[in-house]
Amino acid sequence: MTAARLTRILAELEKLHGRVKASKPASPWLLILRRNCGYPASDKACAKGFAALRKEVGTTATAIAKAPQAKLARAARAGGMMPELRADRLRDIAALTLRDYGGDLRALLSRPLAEARKLLKQFPTIGDPGADMILLFTHTAPIAALPSNALQVPLRLGLGTESKAYSTSYRSAQAALAAALPETFDARIRAYTLLKEHGQEIFKPARPLCERCPVTASCAYYQTLSRLRTEQQAPCRSRSQAGSVQRADRSSSPTSSAGPGLAKK
Numbered sequence: 001m002t003a004a005r006l007t008r009i010l011a012e013l014e015k016l017h018g019r020v021k022a023s024k025p026a027s028p029w030l031l032i033l034r035r036n037c038g039y040p041a042s043d044k045a046c047a048k049g050f051a052a053l054r055k056e057v058g059t060t061a062t063a064i065a066k067a068p069q070a071k072l073a074r075a076a077r078a079g080g081m082m083p084e085l086r087a088d089r090l091r092d093i094a095a096l097t098l099r100d101y102g103g104d105l106r107a108l109l110s111r112p113l114a115e116a117r118k119l120l121k122q123f124p125t126i127g128d129p130g131a132d133m134i135l136l137f138t139h140t141a142p143i144a145a146l147p148s149n150a151l152q153v154p155l156r157l158g159l160g161t162e163s164k165a166y167s168t169s170y171r172s173a174q175a176a177l178a179a180a181l182p183e184t185f186d187a188r189i190r191a192y193t194l195l196k197e198h199g200q201e202i203f204k205p206a207r208p209l210c211e212r213c214p215v216t217a218s219c220a221y222y223q224t225l226s227r228l229r230t231e232q233q234a235p236c237r238s239r240s241q242a243g244s245v246q247r248a249d250r251s252s253s254p255t256s257s258a259g260p261g262l263a264k265k
């Protein structure tokens, strides 16, 4: 994808989702903690779980390490499913942070980049996408990070190629994003934030809200379905023109509703 095309896509997404302000470096501890406060890990679920944790237990490593399991699980319940498992994870995160980093994960980020990435991946739920996100949002390295649970958004918009293996798809989309964006924290945080927002608000897994999407012209999925819909309708039209009885077919066709047959997805 060219830089100009990506610029246009991000500008359209920003019109829909709002301007992304330049951010200050975030705390690696809070990013890891927050990510483990909700499941499924949407922003809303994580924010609810994090708010409950702050109120019920506190958000320091010491407070979490000392908290009784039942109290942690009660707080985790506000963030969605599997509260007991997430309570265990919060405790593990706190124990590791206290044992290896004296309660302050900023020391971890001062290591060479490959080592910092490896160390971040010791924490629960942090894989390559999570580590990239932390390295970017803490202003450690301007990595072209992509939201792990919204990878379909960049792929369908033409950033990278989808493969069977998630990690291959992720790397492909990441390389395409890196090639088309300036290597700055602001540019890459803005792209990450807009793609994530689009994934959460419009690109619903069960049924993407394409009728509200401003970038349909760049979406391979939308364009393919539109083409298929046109091809499916063509024989109907010709039969209708020939005087065949087609009314019943047309009224029951799933592609006769608004949008490119999206109810099928």
Ligand code: SF4
Residues within 6 Å of the ligand: 153, 156, 157, 202, 203, 208, 209, 210, 213, 214, 215, 216, 219, 220, 221, 222
């Ligand atoms: S057109 Fe639909 S599938 Fe494509 S990016 Fe927009 S919401 Fe997602």
